[in-house]
Each structure stands twice: as C-alpha cells, then as structure tokens.
C-alpha cells in the first residue's frame with residue numbers, strides 16, 4: 001500500500017496540515033483561563049482534530065506546525081524575552097509507554113528550537129508510574145505531583161503541555177519549578193478545552209475531569 005501524506009485536520013491528501021486548515025487554525029486564541037495557561041488553540045472542531053493528529057501519521061510535521069502556533073502565542077505577549085529554557089509537564093510513564101512518546105515533550109522541543117533556546121527535562125513525576133486508576137482521590141482532584149531538578153535559581157522557563165483542561169497538571173509543574181527557584185514559570189498549552197467543560201468538571205468534584213487522554 002502506498003503511503004500518502006494526509007492533512008490531520010481534514011484528511012485531504014498532500015500535506016500534514018493543509019493550507020485551508022492552516023488558515024482555520026489562525027482564528028482567535030482562547031482567553032487564558034483562571035488557571036493562567038495560555039493556549040494556542042481551542043480544543044474543538046478542526047483544531048481538536050489536528051491536535052489529535054499528533055498521535056497519528058506525520059506526527060513530527062503536525063508537531064512542528066502546532067509548535068509554531070504556540071510560539072505565536074508566546075511572542076504575542078513577549079514571553080520569549082529573557083527566556084532561559086523550555087520544558088514540559090511529563091506525562092505518566094504508563095501513558096508514555098502506551099503511546100511510545102510524550103506529546104508535551106515533542107511540542108516543547110519544537111517550540112524551543114523555534115525560539116532558539118534549549119529544551120531541558122526539568123520535571124519528574126513524584127508519583128512514579130501510577131496511572132489514573134491507581135491515583136489517590138486527592139491526586140485526581142489536584143493533579144499530579146512533580147519534582148523539579150535542583151539548581152534553577154533565577155531561571156526563566158516556559159512550560160509546555162499538549163491540552164489543558166483544569167490546568168491542574170501545569171499548576172503542579174509550576175509549583176515544583178518555583179520551589180526549585182524558577183522565576184514565575186510561564187505556562188502554555190497547544191489547546192484548551194472550552195471553559196464550560198472545565199467549569200462543569202469543577203461543579204462535580206466526585207467526577208474530576210482527567211487531563212484529556214489522546215489515546216482514544
């Protein structure tokens with residue numbers, strides 16, 4: 001069977017993200033939510049489809065394009081200035097094993113390259129390889145715990161994740177980085193779920209929304 005490149009957004013043959021979808025992804029960026037995370041795209045419609053495309057064909061080209069949109073969001077507020085490095089909020093070991101890679105890391109590496117700063121692994125999950133079902137109720141409600149590499153005093157860091165829902169993951173990452181001395185970590189995601197879904201998750205704490213899984 002011949003391998004053919006298809007658009008992650010509309011399945012048209014020819015490019016990993018076609019021209020029509022590139023324009024469609026240039027719509028207004030979501031407002032940063034109460035979680036303080038700036039996202040390049042809403043996790044809806046065509047944008048959602050392209051983000052989900054990270055898991056499938058032409059992953060690297062899709063990641064490069066999405067990273068470019070994150071860079072636009074960074075530059076729009078001037079966060080590229082006085083920046084020392086880019087990092088990511090690592091996914092659980094179990095999820096990374098099942099996917100074969102970490103989507104946050106993939107996008108973070110492209111973002112760093114495009115900004116001309118190093119990308120460093122600064123965070124580890126202190127919960128080890130616990131999966132969603134193995135996590136405590138507290139952890140499900142408040143997000144994972146991270147530990148940051150020591151010796152980051154005064155460093156200025158951008159943290160990248162793929163999709164933000166409640167912001168718990170990036171908030172936990174930011175807390176660990178602050179503890180290690182990072183000055184006001186700047187939080188970015190490729191996409192954010194509409195405010196309504198995070199709000200409804202908050203209204204039903206017994207059914208805490210997991211960070212969206214792209215495994216489906």
Ligand SMILES: [Zn+2]
Nearest residue numbers: 007010018021
């Ligand atoms: Zn397309």
